[in-house]
Amino acid sequence: MKINECLQFQLKQEEINLDKEAFEITQRIMEKVQQRSNAKSGQNELSSQYLRASDYQGRQLFQSNEIEIRRQSEKVTKGPSQQMRRKEEDFFLSLKSGKTRSLKD
Structure with a gap:
């Protein structure tokens, strides 16, 4: 019985570790996605500052x-x-x- 309890404890411990790792990985991915979206929004802001082709007609x-x-x-x-x-x-x-x-x- 003690062996079963020890095995179950180890399995739960491994599940917790896997959950932590998965959470950390998803956090890193979300940070990278956010950085890229910030960079793209910055590029969009810069491109909106440039004149359109119609502005160059004159x-x-x-x-x-x-x-x-x-x-x-x-x-x-x-x-x-x-x-x-x-x-x-x-x-x-x-x-x-x-x-x-x-x-x-």
Whole structure:
């Protein structure tokens, strides 16, 4: 009888230990889940701070106008620089041939 009591006591002791371990494991899992959900909610808060695509439409229009302005300014700057190159080429050709002309021509 004492042997039976000892065996039953051991079984109960093992069940208690298993319950404690299971409780600890579930607590660790719940902590990790909570940490991940906190991290995801933090990411959601950050993403809500960024502007939507519709908020960028005004800026996109500005950029397209800016591109046109750049193209127009490139046309303006290309013109004189190409003329200057031609004059320089003419000047160097005239130097080679022995005739000199001014760059202002």
